[in-house]
Amino acid sequence: MRRADSAALLTASAARRGGALPPQGFQAWWEGRNRANDVEVVPIPFKEMEHWRFEEPSGNLVHDSGRFFSIEGLRVERGGGAATAHPIINQAEIGILGILVKEFDGVLHCLMQAKFEPGNVNLRQLSPTVQATWSNYTRVHGGGNTPYVEYFRQAGRDRILVDVLQSEQGGWFWRKRNRNMVVLVTEDIPVYEDYCWLTLGQVMDLMHVENLVNMDTRTIMACMPVDHPGDPDDAALARSYASGADEHGAALHPLGEIVSWFTDAKTRCDWKPRLVPLNGVEGWSRTGDEIADDGRRDFRIIAVRVGAATREVATWTQPLLATREIGQSAFLARPIGGVLHFLVQARPEPGLLDVLEIAPTVQLPPTTGALLASAGMPYVEQALGDRGGRVRFDAVLSEEGGRFHHAQTRYRIVEVGEEFPVRVPEDYCWMTAGQLMELLRHGHYLNIEARSLVTCIHSMR
Amino acid sequence: MRRADSAALLTASAARRGGALPPQGFQAWWEGRNRANDVEVVPIPFKEMEHWRFEEPSGNLVHDSGRFFSIEGLRVERGGGAATAHPIINQAEIGILGILVKEFDGVLHCLMQAKFEPGNVNLRQLSPTVQATWSNYTRVHGGGNTPYVEYFRQAGRDRILVDVLQSEQGGWFWRKRNRNMVVLVTEDIPVYEDYCWLTLGQVMDLMHVENLVNMDTRTIMACMPVDHPGDPDDAALARSYASGADEHGAALHPLGEIVSWFTDAKTRCDWKPRLVPLNGVEGWSRTGDEIADDGRRDFRIIAVRVGAATREVATWTQPLLATREIGQSAFLARPIGGVLHFLVQARPEPGLLDVLEIAPTVQLPPTTGALLASAGMPYVEQALGDRGGRVRFDAVLSEEGGRFHHAQTRYRIVEVGEEFPVRVPEDYCWMTAGQLMELLRHGHYLNIEARSLVTCIHSMR
Numbered sequence: 001m002r003r004a005d006s007a008a009l010l011t012a013s014a015a016r017r018g019g020a021l022p023p024q025g026f027q028a029w030w031e032g033r034n035r036a037n038d039v040e041v042v043p044i045p046f047k048e049m050e051h052w053r054f055e056e057p058s059g060n061l062v063h064d065s066g067r068f069f070s071i072e073g074l075r076v077e078r079g080g081g082a083a084t085a086h087p088i089i090n091q092a093e094i095g096i097l098g099i100l101v102k103e104f105d106g107v108l109h110c111l112m113q114a115k116f117e118p119g120n121v122n123l124r125q126l127s128p129t130v131q132a133t134w135s136n137y138t139r140v141h142g143g144g145n146t147p148y149v150e151y152f153r154q155a156g157r158d159r160i161l162v163d164v165l166q167s168e169q170g171g172w173f174w175r176k177r178n179r180n181m182v183v184l185v186t187e188d189i190p191v192y193e194d195y196c197w198l199t200l201g202q203v204m205d206l207m208h209v210e211n212l213v214n215m216d217t218r219t220i221m222a223c224m225p226v227d228h229p230g231d232p233d234d235a236a237l238a239r240s241y242a243s244g245a246d247e248h249g250a251a252l253h254p255l256g257e258i259v260s261w262f263t264d265a266k267t268r269c270d271w272k273p274r275l276v277p278l279n280g281v282e283g284w285s286r287t288g289d290e291i292a293d294d295g296r297r298d299f300r301i302i303a304v305r306v307g308a309a310t311r312e313v314a315t316w317t318q319p320l321l322a323t324r325e326i327g328q329s330a331f332l333a334r335p336i337g338g339v340l341h342f343l344v345q346a347r348p349e350p351g352l353l354d355v356l357e358i359a360p361t362v363q364l365p366p367t368t369g370a371l372l373a374s375a376g377m378p379y380v381e382q383a384l385g386d387r388g389g390r391v392r393f394d395a396v397l398s399e400e401g402g403r404f405h406h407a408q409t410r411y412r413i414v415e416v417g418e419e420f421p422v423r424v425p426e427d428y429c430w431m432t433a434g435q436l437m438e439l440l441r442h443g444h445y446l447n448i449e450a451r452s453l454v455t456c457i458h459s460m461r
Numbered sequence: 462m463r464r465a466d467s468a469a470l471l472t473a474s475a476a477r478r479g480g481a482l483p484p485q486g487f488q489a490w491w492e493g494r495n496r497a498n499d500v501e502v503v504p505i506p507f508k509e510m511e512h513w514r515f516e517e518p519s520g521n522l523v524h525d526s527g528r529f530f531s532i533e534g535l536r537v538e539r540g541g542g543a544a545t546a547h548p549i550i551n552q553a554e555i556g557i558l559g560i561l562v563k564e565f566d567g568v569l570h571c572l573m574q575a576k577f578e579p580g581n582v583n584l585r586q587l588s589p590t591v592q593a594t595w596s597n598y599t600r601v602h603g604g605g606n607t608p609y610v611e612y613f614r615q616a617g618r619d620r621i622l623v624d625v626l627q628s629e630q631g632g633w634f635w636r637k638r639n640r641n642m643v644v645l646v647t648e649d650i651p652v653y654e655d656y657c658w659l660t661l662g663q664v665m666d667l668m669h670v671e672n673l674v675n676m677d678t679r680t681i682m683a684c685m686p687v688d689h690p691g692d693p694d695d696a697a698l699a700r701s702y703a704s705g706a707d708e709h710g711a712a713l714h715p716l717g718e719i720v721s722w723f724t725d726a727k728t729r730c731d732w733k734p735r736l737v738p739l740n741g742v743e744g745w746s747r748t749g750d751e752i753a754d755d756g757r758r759d760f761r762i763i764a765v766r767v768g769a770a771t772r773e774v775a776t777w778t779q780p781l782l783a784t785r786e787i788g789q790s791a792f793l794a795r796p797i798g799g800v801l802h803f804l805v806q807a808r809p810e811p812g813l814l815d816v817l818e819i820a821p822t823v824q825l826p827p828t829t830g831a832l833l834a835s836a837g838m839p840y841v842e843q844a845l846g847d848r849g850g851r852v853r854f855d856a857v858l859s860e861e862g863g864r865f866h867h868a869q870t871r872y873r874i875v876e877v878g879e880e881f882p883v884r885v886p887e888d889y890c891w892m893t894a895g896q897l898m899e900l901l902r903h904g905h906y907l908n909i910e911a912r913s914l915v916t917c918i919h920s921m922r
Contacts, residue, residue: 094728157714163721165728179724225717245706253618256686259902260624263640267555267626354814441720442903 029196033114034124041118044305045288049317052303059279059286061301061319067093067135069403071291071301071319073281074174076350079270085281087291087301088351089321089403090174093134094165097216098152098181100129100189101161102197109197111148111189115214117401118306119320121408125214125398126206129195130181147192155183162223165443166451167357169399170349171365172299172321174275177353177443178216180223204229204459211398211408213455215448218397221458222451223440230433230460237433237460240340244434250339251432252422255439261429262445265346266356273350290322297368299323302405322405326396327366329449330383330412331457333392334420334430341430342413342457343379344450357447358439361428366407378425382416389416393456399448409449411456433457490657494575495585502579505766506749510778513764520740520747522762522780528554528596530864532752532762532780534742535635537811540731546742548752548762549812550782550864551635554595555626558677559613559642561590561650562622563658570658572609572650576675578862579767580781582869586675586859587667590656608653616644623684626904627912628818630860631810632826633760633782635736638814638904639677641684665690668920672859672869676909679858682919683912684901691894691921698894698921701801705895711800712893713883716900722890723906726807727817734811751783758829760784763866783866787857788827790910791844791873792918794853795881795891802891803874803918804840805911818908819900822889827868839886843877850877854917860909870910872917894918 046054051064061071069091077083100111115127130137132146137153162182169176191197198206203221207213228241243249253261284293291301300322307315332343347359362383364370374380382388392413399407422430436454439445446454507515512525522532530552538544561572576588591598593607598614623643630637652658659667664682668674689702704710714722745754752762761783768776793804808820823844825831835841843849853874860868883891897915900906907915 092733157718157721160718160721162717163724165724179728256623256902257618257621260618260621263624263626263904267640272553441717443724444905 026196026198026202030114033194038307039116039123040307041123042305043289044303044317046286046303047288048305049303049319052317052319054286057279058277060277061291065135068133071278072174073276073278074273074350075276075281076271076273078272085276085283086293086298087278087281087284088174088275089172089176090275091133091176091403092174095133095178096130096137096149096152096181097128097178097220098130098148098183099217099220100148100151100183100185102185102189104197107199109199110203111191112196112198112203112217114194114196117214118304118318119322119403119405119407120211120214120398120401121406122211125401126203126212126217127214128216128220131216131402147195148189151183151185151189152181155181159184161225162220164223164441166219166223166446166448167352167444168448170352170355170357170447172351172404174351175353176351178219180220182220182224200224200226200229204455207397207456207459208393208395210396214398215400215452218452218455219448222446222454225437225441226458229458234340234460236335236338236340237457239338240342240433241437242434243339243432244438249432249434250337251435252336252339252341252430255435258429258431258435258439262346262356262358265427266354269348269356271348271350271355273355297324298365299367304405320405321403321407323366323407324368325366325370327399327407327409327449328362328364328371328384328412329360329409329453330362330414331453332361332379332383332389332420333413333415334422335415335418336422336430339432340415341432342436342453343424344429344431344436346427346429347447349447352444352447354444358445358450359447360449360453363449366409378428382420383412383414389414389420391415392460393453395456397452409452411452413453413456413460487657487659487663491575494655499768500577500584501768502584503766504750505764505778507747507764508749509766510764510780513778513780515747518740519738521738522752526596529594529779532739533635534737534739535734535811536737536742537732537734539733546737546744547754547759548739548742548745549635549736550633550637551736552594552637552864556594556639557591557598557610557613557642558589558639558681559591559609559644560678560681561609561612561644561646563646563650565658568660570660571664572652573657573659573664573678575655575657578675579765579779580783580864580866580868581672581675581859581862582867583672586862587664587673587678588675589677589681592677592863608656609650612644612646612650613642616642620645622686623681625684625902627680627684627907627909628813628905629909631813631816631818631908633812633865635812636814637812639680641681643681643685661685661687661690665916665920668858668917669854669856671857674916675859676861676913679913679916680909683907683915686898687919690919695801695921697796697799697801698918700799701803701894702898703895704800704893705899710893710895711798712896713797713800713802713891716896719890719892719896719900723807723817723819726888727815730809730817732809732811732816734816758785759826760828765866781866782864782868784827784868785829786827786831788860788868788870788910789823789825789832789845789873790821790870790914791823791875792914793822793840793844793850793881794874794876795883796876796879797883797891800893801876802893803897803914804885805890805892805897805907807888807890808908810908813905813908815905819906819911820908821910821914824910827870839889843881844873844875850875850881852876853921854914856917858913870913872913874914874917874921 074088075085111129343361535549536546804822
């Protein structure tokens with residue numbers, strides 16, 4: 001059903017927005033790519049993994065090359081002596097997430113990829129032109145080249161529209177960042193069979209299709225300096241986009257105040273995270289098939305065998321971080337003085353480089369009982385409940401399928417009315433779309449969930 | 462001599478710029494503060510330190526409270542297996558460096574402090590209103606209150622002109638950041654005897670006096686959104702200030718290109734720094750009086766006893782990091798298209814949160830033989846030599862006297878002509894004053910030496 005949905009959407013979008021479809025038609029291309037699924041992903045016991053082993057005495061799960069990533073332990077000490085610990089993915093390399101863009105008949109198109117990842121619920125998702133770890137594109141694993149990566153590595157500076165380091169899930173990754181890039185090409189470039197030119201409008205329309213636009217596409221799209229692609233009939237939204245870096249604009253808080261609010265939250269945060277041996281993580285144990293918490297509520301580390309003809313290496317085994325539930329990330333939106341504002345939260349996550357980043361109004365992890373445990377947390381009812389306000393965006397989308405197994409998040413944007421209090425607790429702040437985009441020119445402000453939601457704002461209707 | 466110089470300068474400056482001097486006159490106040498020097502700083506053997514000890518088995522030098530800071534080891538691994546190690550100051554807390562500002566007769570004044578620090582070459586320097594570690598202002602050491610700190614901790618958001626986390630010396634500190642703040646007051650506030658209202662122009666004039674304006678004042682001043690305080694007759698400089706965030710301004714590179722250049726440099730950097738036990742640092746040894754490198758070229762860790770009536774605690778002992786030479790930090794400046802540009806460098810320092818920050822054109826550490834070892838490094842001759850160009854700023858200024866003993870840096874800005882090549886090596890980039898200030902709205906872009914030099918730009922004449 002999902003594939004049919006997306007194809008219908010695209011056709012409608014192309015007709016409405018005048019995006020030039022590729023000669024063979026997107027629908028045929030996408031269905032063709034999915035018919036060709038000569039791929040299978042099978043859970044295996046850890047002992048059947050090739051080139052991966054548990055290193056002693058740490059118990060860390062590592063690759064023989066010393067590259068790619070490892071599963072280690074993380075311990076967080078907080079003020080007052082409280083401490084928590086859990087496994088974490090340590091992937092120190094900076095990868096490239098890149099989209100090539102080109103104008104056709106005056107309309108900007110993005111070169112998108114129907115990319116398979118082993119952890120995807122549906123095998124293929126709409127992905128950036130390039131999605132490559134340093135190990136990938138420098139060919140540590142002896143596989144094929146990463147197509148198009150040379151356009152990003154050798155781009156002239158005036159062709160680079162976006163190039164900024166952004167974080168990924170701070171609960172699951174230790175200080176992982178990727179280079180989010182958009183590069184403009186003017187020359188003819190070959191289009192391989194897993195790739196397709198789509199307009200920005202088409203990609204935005206596809207954002208509403210369940211598990212189609214992947215996480216890496218979403219974070220790059222969030223960083224793009226787009227000019228109000230949201231609902232064209234919404235004046236409060238248009239003004240929200242227009243209110244950015246200007247210190248004396250229509251926003252509730254000038255940008256300097258927002259930076260000050262964020263600085264203050266960082267000063268108050270007393271989390272002290274550090275890597276520890278995986279063997280030393282209390283409350284978690286390893287069986288032959290998984291590493292899991294004793295309460296069986298949090299994520300698990302599993303191993304899979306992947307057979308695929310379309311990736312850099314034809315067949316391989318690897319660990320994945322598997323979730324038990326669907327996570328929740330939501331923005332509350334409210335017009336303030338005729339300008340739509342979004343409510344953000346300064347939220348600590350132990351794996352983030354500076355611990356604190358700007359997060360959605362409500363962000364619940366995909367753990368068993370998270371919703372129940374959130375009772376009393378600010379804004380949960382309004383953001384996730386049925387009677388909170390006007391739902392401007394609501395779709396279940398996937399997180400990174402290269403490291404996570406079936407990790408999904410429900411993204412929602414709920415607009416509340418002027419009766420909703422403007423005054424918020426000290427960890428929260430109202431920002432305009434333009435201000436969110438202004439901060440996205442720099443790294444380490446918005447976390448990955450907030451960046452996904454910025455792309456949801458772009459696609460609101 | 463230095464005191465007399467500074468007083469003369471101030472009088473001249475006050476006359477020229479119309480800054481309202483405090484009733485008793487700055488000169489009398491400053492000389493009075495220095496006559497009152499009931500302070501002495503005496504080097505002592507480590508074993509005479511109170512509340513400080515070498516913890517076993519790490520050999521780290523720690524305080525009994527577990528607070529303040531510690532001296533630990535740092536090891537940096539680089540690509541290809543090379544590694545270096547040295548001691549480092551670990552001070553995890555975020556302190557406040559704050560200046561109160563107020564308008565008198567339409568002129569903005571800064572509440573400056575004649576502050577003693579044990580490592581100062583001249584005991585007192587012109588310091589911010591507040592310069593307090595978290596331990597200080599929450600009174601861990603049982604001392605007196607930090608005057609004026611409540612104006613920063615309880616400031617209404619609309620009164621906060623600057624509030625941003627900035628790094629300090631990445632070769633000497635492990636991920637230290639301070640909150641750089643400027644807060645506007647309109648009400649009457651008491652002026653204690655170590656404090657004095659000075660105009661921005663007065664402080665800028667004092668920048669030319671050797672070892673007078675301290676490091677903490679310089680970093681805050683760099684972050685202030687000032688409007689071209691540099692030489693008023695210099696059109697290229699005025700245009701440099703005017704060219705900031707605008708993507709289509711007169712700057713050689715739009716700001717997005719500069720962020721991309723910085724992102725690229727971070728991606729190429731393969732330094733992996735981590736804390737290690739001080740006992741495990743090879744090539745360094747501890748005697749009864751100091752911790753020093755075997756080559757006796759780098760800094761030393763020493764201990765001092767301080768007797769002072771004017772600080773939070775009347776007498777105390779503490780470690781200091783003592784330098785052997787004077788460091789060098791210089792900007793080359795060049796008009797490009799009629800706009801003055803400054804040449805910056807993306808430079809790794811192991812203690813910085815993200816390893817790489819934007820540094821001066823030339824930055825030489827205060828180690829024995831640093832100048833000799835710099836032969837062949839780009840731009841050293843032009844920036845530090847006698848015949849490089851027009852010297853726009855040249856003064857020896859001190860680094861933080863609370864942690865460093867007699868640490869001084871010669872700051873220079875040398876303007877070269879249009880015959881000087883615009884094309885630079887990949888780790889270098891030309892930026893305008895406005896662009897430097899735009900990046901200073903955010904943390905972790907400009908390192909402490911580059912920020913000192915931005916304040917030197919403000920004071921150029």
